[in-house]
Amino acid sequence: MTTTGTTLVIGATGTTGSRTAARLTAAGHRVRAASRRATPVPGAEPVPFDWYDQATHAAALDGADRVYLIPPVGEFDPAATMLPFLRRARTAGVHRAVLLSSSAVPAGGPAVGAVHQALPGLFEEWAVLRPSWFMQNFTGTHAHAHSIRDEGVIRTATGSGRVGFVDAEDIAAVAVRALTDAQAPNTDLLLTGPEALSHDDIASVLTEVTGRPVVHRRLTYEQMRDRLATQVPQEFAAMLAGMDRAIAEGAEDRVTDTVQRLTQRPPRAFRTLVESMRGPATA
Missing domain, CATH: 3.40.50.720 (NAD(P)-binding Rossmann-like Domain)
Known part of the structure; x- marks a missing residue:
């Protein structure tokens, strides 16, 4: 319609x-x-x-x-x-x-x-x-995807903090509902995938599915900020590194039912996404 x-x-x-x-x-x-x-x-x-x-x-x-x-x-x-x-x-x-x-x-x-x-x-x-943070950060054009392909490394200041990584396809499915449903949501919608994963978990899944070793290299907030500052303005780099620090402190360790509730289907898991793409992050 x-x-x-x-x-x-x-x-x-x-x-x-x-x-x-x-x-x-x-x-x-x-x-x-x-x-x-x-x-x-x-x-x-x-x-x-x-x-x-x-x-x-x-x-x-x-x-x-x-x-x-x-x-x-x-x-x-x-x-x-x-x-x-x-x-x-x-x-x-x-x-x-x-x-x-x-x-x-x-x-x-x-x-x-x-x-x-x-x-x-x-x-x-x-x-x-x-x-939440995009699964495609590890499979597309994001800096993480480049370092995975080039070095087999993910660098963050997130420590062992977990994130409810979400598939961009699920975000788009919710966006369509928000744009076209007869009744607008008139609220904010917190979107996650089906599970919260650490970057160590992400590296393990990539290694298991693609067969190429991927490791998570843990940086301090200062190391991450300074690394990002070579790519973006200093103020923005500090904000991004601060988001990593918040993850390390547990700010993103959650999952929601929003994708399921609005699309009537479960969100895709990270392993499922990587399997469907046959390991493009390390191709």
């Missing part, structure tokens, strides 16, 4: 945006796939979009009544960029907004937490997806 209007998917070539756009088009919904390169997405209308280029915003919003929001990547204070756009979106006719945030960031917290806090005041229909 097709919804009235068009769903604008920002970040339509990214990890969750591409999957969300694909699921929406497969279900018959009209989709405008927004990205900086306007890369074609099967069944969707491509449109160039850059958070930092207001000249791209009007065309992206034209005729859209729903929007899936991927914050600007690597931005320590995305609210300064996102909130003016969201006010413009509301004026343009968008009535439902679904924001991708993080389980580590509450409403009013750092980074996208300020956008989360503002969303209910901007739209009558809304949802904030707060997924």
Whole structure:
């Protein structure tokens, strides 16, 4: 069944945006796939979009009544960029907004937490997806995946802390429900996989399934912060390293039933994902 209007998917070539756009088009919904390169997405209308280029915003919003929001990547204070756009979106006719945030960031917290806090005041229909850390971090283009492929190493400051890693396909499935169900969630949704795993556990699964040794190398907060600072701004590096430290202290050691409840199927386990991909993280 097709919804009235068009769903604008920002970040339509990214990890969750591409999957969300694909699921929406497969279900018959009209989709405008927004990205900086306007890369074609099967069944969707491509449109160039850059958070930092207001000249791209009007065309992206034209005729859209729903929007899936991927914050600007690597931005320590995305609210300064996102909130003016969201006010413009509301004026343009968008009535439902679904924001991708993080389980580590509450409403009013750092980074996208300020956008989360503002969303209910901007739209009558809304949802904030707060997924745990992505399973695809170990199989895609994330730094962890690169170090696994190149060195057989995962470096974190998480110690033995556990995380309810979640499959991006499950995040996308929830995003589609949040965008298209007759009743908007009007709340934040904490998304996890079926089990909490340490990075030692992740390394063990990768080793067992792929047959190539993978180890978890434990760094201190300071070592992780300084390592990240060679790749991202210092302030952002400190925030990311702080998230690792929070994991070490147990902040992400939890699982929820949100994926099961909203999609009517269980979330995928990490071992199942790696087996289905035949070990691409170390290929």
